[in-house]
Amino acid sequence: MIVSLHVATGAALGAAVRRRGALLVLGPVLHILSDRVPHQDIDSLRFEVGSGAAGLVALATRFGPLHPATLGAIATCLPDAEHLIRLPRPGGRKLFPSHRFEDWHREGGLPTWVQLAAAGVLLGAMLAARPTPRR
Numbered sequence: 001m002i003v004s005l006h007v008a009t010g011a012a013l014g015a016a017v018r019r020r021g022a023l024l025v026l027g028p029v030l031h032i033l034s035d036r037v038p039h040q041d042i043d044s045l046r047f048e049v050g051s052g053a054a055g056l057v058a059l060a061t062r063f064g065p066l067h068p069a070t071l072g073a074i075a076t077c078l079p080d081a082e083h084l085i086r087l088p089r090p091g092g093r094k095l096f097p098s099h100r101f102e103d104w105h106r107e108g109g110l111p112t113w114v115q116l117a118a119a120g121v122l123l124g125a126m127l128a129a130r131p132t133p134r135r
């Protein structure tokens with residue numbers, strides 16, 4: 001799944017769950033489930049990083065860096081950091097399950113433009129919504 005859609009679905013998860021501790025587990029689980037949906041990936045690391053960072057900055061600016069929506073977005077897209085940072089690769093493979101095991105990451109299917117549009121609609125709706133009070 002493209003990074004900006006991980007950011008958008010993670011933000012929606014955070015806004016729905018609103019429990020920061022649970023998001024540390026649920027975000028990566030959502031990442032795995034999203035990577036299992038057959039999808040096309042964007043071949044530009046620059047675009048992936050730029051669009052993901054733009055989404056995170058927009059959420060942090062709108063809701064605050066510690067708001068569950070922002071934290072949910074971070075927790076959900078964080079596993080993709082191993083595409084940027086060289087972490088240990090036991091057996092020559094990446095660490096996160098949906099990056100490590102080929103059949104956990106399904107390629108083909110959902111086009112990148114559909115994912116990008118979904119991310120834009122989801123993030124746009126969240127950013128435009130009235131803020132909800134913190135618990």
Ligand SMILES: [Zn+2]
Nearest residue numbers: 035079080099
């Ligand atoms: Zn990933």
